[in-house]
Amino acid sequence: xxxxxxxxxxxxxxxxxxxxxxxxxxxxxxxxxxxxxxxxxxxxxxxxxxxxxxxxxxxxxxxxxxxxxxxxxxxxxxxxxxxxxxxxxxxxxxxxxxxxxxxxxxxxxxxxxxxxxxxxxxxxxxxxxxxxxxxxxxxxxxxxxxxxxxxxxxxxxxxxxxxxxxxxxxxxxxxxxxxxxxxxxxxxxxxxxxxxxxxxxxxxxxxxxxxxxxxxxxxxxxxxxxxxxxxxxxxxxxxxxxxxxxxxxxxxxxxxxxxxxxxxxxxxxxxxxxxxxxxxxxxxxxxxxxxxxxxxxxxxxxxxxxxxxxxxxxxxxxxxxxxxxxxxxxxxxxxxxxxxxxxxxxxxxxxxxxxxxxxxxxx
Amino acid sequence: xxxxxxxxxxxxxxxxxxxxxxxxxxxxxxxxxxxxxxxxxxxxxxxxxxxxxxxxxxxxxxxxxxxxxxxxxxxxxxxxxxxxxxxxxxxxxxxxxxxxxxxxxxxxxxxxxxxxxxxxxxxxxxxxxxxxxxxxxxxxxxxxxxxxxxxxxxxxxxxxxxxxxxxxxxxxxxxxxxxxxxxxxxxxxxxxxxxxxxxxxxxxxxxxxxxxxxxxxxxxxxxxxxxxxxxxxxxxxxxxxxxxxxxxxxxxxxxxxxxxxxxxxxxxxxxxxxxxxxxxxxxxxxxxxxxxxxxxxxxxxxxxxxxxxxxxxxxxxxxxxxxxxxxxxxxxxxxxxxxxxxxxxxxxxxxxxxxxxxxxxxx
DNA sequence: GTCGCTTTTGAATCACGGG
DNA sequence: TCCCGTGATTCAAAAGCGA
Numbered sequence: 001x002x003x004x005x006x007x008x009x010x011x012x013x014x015x016x017x018x019x020x021x022x023x024x025x026x027x028x029x030x031x032x033x034x035x036x037x038x039x040x041x042x043x044x045x046x047x048x049x050x051x052x053x054x055x056x057x058x059x060x061x062x063x064x065x066x067x068x069x070x071x072x073x074x075x076x077x078x079x080x081x082x083x084x085x086x087x088x089x090x091x092x093x094x095x096x097x098x099x100x101x102x103x104x105x106x107x108x109x110x111x112x113x114x115x116x117x118x119x120x121x122x123x124x125x126x127x128x129x130x131x132x133x134x135x136x137x138x139x140x141x142x143x144x145x146x147x148x149x150x151x152x153x154x155x156x157x158x159x160x161x162x163x164x165x166x167x168x169x170x171x172x173x174x175x176x177x178x179x180x181x182x183x184x185x186x187x188x189x190x191x192x193x194x195x196x197x198x199x200x201x202x203x204x205x206x207x208x209x210x211x212x213x214x215x216x217x218x219x220x221x222x223x224x225x226x227x228x229x230x231x232x233x234x235x236x237x238x239x240x241x242x243x244x245x246x247x248x249x250x251x252x253x254x255x256x257x258x259x260x261x262x263x264x265x266x267x268x269x270x271x272x273x274x275x276x277x278x279x280x281x282x283x284x285x286x287x288x289x290x291x292x293x294x295x296x297x298x299x300x301x302x303x304x305x306x307x308x309x310x311x312x313x314x315x316x317x318x319x320x321x322x323x324x325x326x327x328x329x330x331x332x333x334x335x336x337x338x339x340x341x342x343x344x345x346x347x348x349x350x351x352x353x354x355x356x357x358x359x360x361x362x363x
Numbered sequence: 364x365x366x367x368x369x370x371x372x373x374x375x376x377x378x379x380x381x382x383x384x385x386x387x388x389x390x391x392x393x394x395x396x397x398x399x400x401x402x403x404x405x406x407x408x409x410x411x412x413x414x415x416x417x418x419x420x421x422x423x424x425x426x427x428x429x430x431x432x433x434x435x436x437x438x439x440x441x442x443x444x445x446x447x448x449x450x451x452x453x454x455x456x457x458x459x460x461x462x463x464x465x466x467x468x469x470x471x472x473x474x475x476x477x478x479x480x481x482x483x484x485x486x487x488x489x490x491x492x493x494x495x496x497x498x499x500x501x502x503x504x505x506x507x508x509x510x511x512x513x514x515x516x517x518x519x520x521x522x523x524x525x526x527x528x529x530x531x532x533x534x535x536x537x538x539x540x541x542x543x544x545x546x547x548x549x550x551x552x553x554x555x556x557x558x559x560x561x562x563x564x565x566x567x568x569x570x571x572x573x574x575x576x577x578x579x580x581x582x583x584x585x586x587x588x589x590x591x592x593x594x595x596x597x598x599x600x601x602x603x604x605x606x607x608x609x610x611x612x613x614x615x616x617x618x619x620x621x622x623x624x625x626x627x628x629x630x631x632x633x634x635x636x637x638x639x640x641x642x643x644x645x646x647x648x649x650x651x652x653x654x655x656x657x658x659x660x661x662x663x664x665x666x667x668x669x670x671x672x673x674x675x676x677x678x679x680x681x682x683x684x685x686x687x688x689x690x691x692x693x694x695x696x697x698x699x700x701x702x703x704x705x706x707x708x709x710x711x712x713x714x715x716x717x718x719x720x721x722x723x724x725x726x
Numbered sequence: 727g728t729c730g731c732t733t734t735t736g737a738a739t740c741a742c743g744g745g
Numbered sequence: 746t747c748c749c750g751t752g753a754t755t756c757a758a759a760a761g762c763g764a
Contacts, residue, residue, distance in 0.1 A: 728764100729763105729764090730762100730763095730764090731761100731762085731763090731764105732760100732761080732762080732763100733759100733760080733761070733762095734758100734759085734760070734761085735756105735757100735758090735759085735760095736756105736757100736758100740754090741751105741752095741753080741754105742750105742751090742752100742753105743749105743750095743751090744748100744749090744750090744751105745747105745748090745749090
């Protein structure tokens, strides 16, 4: 095993096809594999924002496949090669969206990996749905799987718990998109890679499922987020990438990374601002029933609750705030403190229901 | 179609196997299917909390399958039967966890459904991971799919936006587990069903993807959350369930549900549904005079109104939309919100004139 | 340098009816 | 079946810019 590990091209990028490259490396030599494969988006026409600006879509050749079966073959090929490379106690992370993640997940199971968790990356600033035809696609899914169901995989439970303010790390991770200074640009100012992942995602993955010195391989290296995070956290890394431009950008990026001293590993203190609660949630939860009547603070006005969380009176319909402002003839109104419901014969502001929901969220 | 619909056993529970039961119903007769199939949990041995109390896990006979291929056969069988039942513009929701959702999602795609979103139910109060060997499994995944990629599926965009306090509904939904008074209990005080879903989840699904009066079918009815939510929201429902105990509990539960009044079911409607008003009507009505000058939203362009309800600039002539697109160099343009006229020195969109006409039409 | 306003942008399976 | 015209539709965060 020692000699095999010595043969590994550590802390370098291998240019070329990832299946061939992985098969040329010694078996059972890698501790962790992180993979961000093509998603096989099936985009049809162009998309414009309401202000008529054009959305810069992912239309690169590497994301085009000839149907599901071609994508499945591709997926099984790279997963098989990846599994051969992993040490017996090694593990795999894959990220994807609803376009591909179900096929990838089924293949992961079929090949004998053992799924440990699926993890949701909740984006704080996703791209909206511009045409109002679907829900805002605000998350991506990652699968964490051990090589087999008998693998003694690495899981740094306490490190992740510490990273999460002392409570167990959950399977949903909130994180912004990769933007700003972190986003790599070409000389002409365009984004160097269409789907660069935030380094914070890799930070959490490496802290949670590797030890310092472990070997992490990324078969779809792109502009090297995995390598940058690994170098920063004192892990060894191997990247495989086909596109020369991405390789060049990744090399320059990783060269600039300054490895962190052990004391620097504590980051991302969670910001605890009071979460926004839509009034609709009160109705869904049936803390108030559709059709129920609310009274104003002063008792002079009444409104009825509708099933979509709006209010309706004889003259107005809309949000709790809009209808409150309308009946008062005021420019604005805080509906939470203005509207009241009856409980035990007394008038209670609906804000107590919001407080109840908030208490559950932070508990 | 009418006669087929008349043959549907509406607002009832069918006892028996869901594939047989679905195949006995008329094809293309159902608007929405919500399915909460067995999760194929692969639990090895019993699970204990740190204090050695035993966790009451899902180990019922209906949740055990003989490996992945048996589960895949089962999944494809019920999905095929469900797809046959759906109207051409119908849609499907399925919920699952990482144990089964990848296999289910792949089957959904293979059978020709068209995935619209995957939606994450983020639990506010998940069961912790007692052994500290994995992340807290704090979410489940739902797949929303239209029958085909050409289906004109129902999506009440504005109602969901209202339910979310005026911003687009995202693909991650935060909601507590079904506990407390909502959780059905047996006479001996045990939970009546191991995986009862919160009714709030179904509330949001039905508000977002059905109309009042639509037929909603649930092939794994359990204790009838789908039926309860459907009755409450004025939708018709059909449940299929094998276990007599669940059927009994569901019947009693749904009988107690008080439907919301019709006025509470009217939700925020889409602008798309409003009657079309030609711009020429504005000119005919002399709300704008022929020869009058309009300004663009950003103030950078001007156009003159002609007597036939077209606009003209130095370079272009045509409808309000065509000229707006032309001066902006955009592929398209909503002239109603783009062009403005002067009133009391302020720039006002011509859309207010359309709203005035529409108000008179409905008055 | 700072403040405030405007512009830009992000893995997207993103219309529909009439002729 | 396709073609064409109308017109509905966006949120958070960062960058850019002018005062």
